[in-house]
Amino acid sequence: MTVIRPSEDYLDQPFWTHLAAGTLHLSSCDDCGKAHHPPSPICPHCRSFNTGWKPASGRATLKSFTEVRHPVHTLLEPSVPYVVTLVELEEGVRMVSGLPPGHEAELRVGMALECTVIRHDPRFALPYFLPAPEAEQPDTA
DSSP states (O other), rough: OOOOOOOOHHHHHHHHHHHHTTTOOOEEETOOOOEEEEOOOOOTTOOOSSSSEEEEEEEEEEEEEEESSSSGGGHHHHHSEEEEEEEETTTTEEEEEEEOOTOOOOOOOOOOOEEEEEEEEETTEEEEEEOOOOSSSSSOO
């Protein structure tokens, strides 16, 4: 799958540096304790400048998903169809992600997911959210 990556300048930012090292970190406020995404030097909850980076649990809930059949960019034409997901992390932030190339899953809104960081090259990795083991799935009956 072709992956459209951020510019080299962005890869030096902490979010991308942590991903390249294999972990998902979130920008987080040292005053109110809340995480926020996308990263920002100012906490959107309490307006504090006292922010830093903390590892995310990797646990999330699927909020929405779609299968893309028309590429949004010509570089993505060979990858169609692909799945785009909206997940809410345990820390309260939402992220747009997807299924990794070649991976299929039966998705259901509300299902438990776990983050898997996949490296595309030594400096660039992306977080993907895959179904958690069945024992962790909420009972929908």
